[in-house]
Amino acid sequence: MARIAPLSGFPEWLPDGRVVEQHVLDTLRRTFELHGFAGIETRAVEPLEQLLRKGETSKEVYVLRRLQADPEADEAGDKQLGLHFDLTVPFARYVLENAGKLAFPFKRYQIQKVWRGERPQDGRFREFVQADIDVVGAGELPYHFEVELPLVMAEALGALRGIGLPPVRVLVNNRKVAEGFYRGVGLEDVEGVLRQVDKLDKVGPDAVAELLQAEQGATPEQAKACLELAAISGEDVSVVDRVRELATAYGAVTDLLETGLAELRALVAAAAERAPGVVVADLKIARGLDYYTGSVYETVLVGHEQLGSICSGGRYDTLASDGKNTYPGVGLSIGVSRVVSRLLSAELVRATRGVPSAVVVAVVDEDQRAASDAVAAALRGRGIPVEVAPTAAKFGKQIRYADRRGIPYVWFPGAVGEDGVRGPDQVKDIRSGEQTPADAATWEPPAEDRWPRVIPADA
RNA sequence: GUGGCUAUAGCUCAGUCGGUAGAGCGCCUGGUUGUGGUCCAGGAGGUCGCCGGUUCAAGCCCGGUUAGCCACCCCA
DSSP states (O other): OOOOOOOTTOOOOOHHHHHHHHHHHHHHHHHHHHTTOEEOOOOSEEEHHHHHTTSGGGGGOOEEOOTTOOTTGGGSOTTOEEEOSSSHHHHHHHHHHTTTTSOSSEEEEEEEEEEOOOOOBTTBOSEEEEEEEEEEOSSOOOTHHHHHHHHHHHHHHHTTGGGTOOOEEEEEEEHHHHHHHHHHTTOOOHHHHHHHHTTHHHHOHHHHHHHHHHHHOOOHHHHHHHHHHHTOEESSTHHHHHHHHHHHHTTOOOHHHHHHHHHHHHHHHHHHHHSTTTEEEETTOOOSOTTOOSEEEEEEETTOGGGOOSEEEEEEEEEEEOSSOEEEEEEEEEEHHHHHHHHHHTTOEEESOSSSOSEEEOOSOGGGHHHHHHHHHHHHHTTOOEEEOSSOOOHHHHHHHHHHHTOOEEEEOOOBOTTSOBOOEEEEETTTOOEEEEOTTTOOOOHHHHSOOEEETTO
């Protein structure tokens, strides 16, 4: 028998999970718009060569082809399409394509699915939703956007605290600091060093020290310096002084380092004021991607650090370039699916119901279905989500129909008396059992019952 | 892509020394006269992932395969 089984890495939620996801999406979108970001959507595909420009992700790209494509023809390859694996590459292409029509600096948000042919795991998917914000400038982009963007994300995620999302911690670092320091101590393969330092949480400092020596040719002294830098973290500007002291001790003070430290200081100082306790400077944050040139960000859910980063990004001096013009940018991306999957699997949140209906209108018998339809229409006309019972089963079954779906109210159309006149309708709150006469032209459910809500699971 | 673990009812899982399948939950029906949840009584539902091998006999042992989970890699 052809077993129906979920496809690993392609998550699908039940209706009440979708209510949660939709709430998250709505909340993020509202926050982005409050900060003036314009929404765009790009196509799902990009030319393969465009997607592969960013490096070693090639194996992860899903290629698109027609079932009947001529196998000879696709040898040509330059017209091959792939599903985008992030929203930054499509955005960069979009900026170049529409540069003449956009006003810079351009702030946009983009919430879409992306695809990566990775091995799925808890919180890691092959098809998932990202919510990105980026600011892109023409030619130049003021540093203050590197301060603003992580704070917008912190606010967006903070807006989800009410439904039970754990607090977040935005870890920040600056590429110029890392690069300036590493070069200052004589390590030229900045990329390689970053990659090893990035493993710190997983393998520990001793292993990283060995890797630095074995893989990057570092001296024990250089390795020690890298680890001491990585150990520095803090919420206030004193981290900057500590980095400078360390660099001085190793004779590693460079202009690049000083530039980076000034930037990092500005970010930490602003964050301490605008979002105290949320942004933490952490000098071990590396981010493997090579195109970051300034601030880099990673965000964890407090208590769920094992889940990995739920929101990352950074500054790119060259987000896009057409040869003549360069467009620097800074942006972050929330892994919406990762967040939602954890909210659901760890039972941090729940939806009050999985269907929109606040009311089920009972059907007395099929001959009187029209009366129930009329009640439903009257309620809907006033914006109350309603459905009519699917069958004229015993009332006990119709109540159970509502109960199973979490629908709080059952409406009983008045019985037709011997005089042929319909008696008064009644509405029952099936949670309390309370049943009262009601008029479809005026009855209102309490506001909290009107639509499904997302609430902390323990509420 | 590499490695480890797993696959039995809709779900979560038991299944001993190989002897042709069980529980809990869920679902359906009933417990008169149109009002659910609790309780009671009944009931439906499984080619034991798939293919092959060993054996008188395989859910159990062996090989393969597919899928899922986890770790690595990388990343949201």
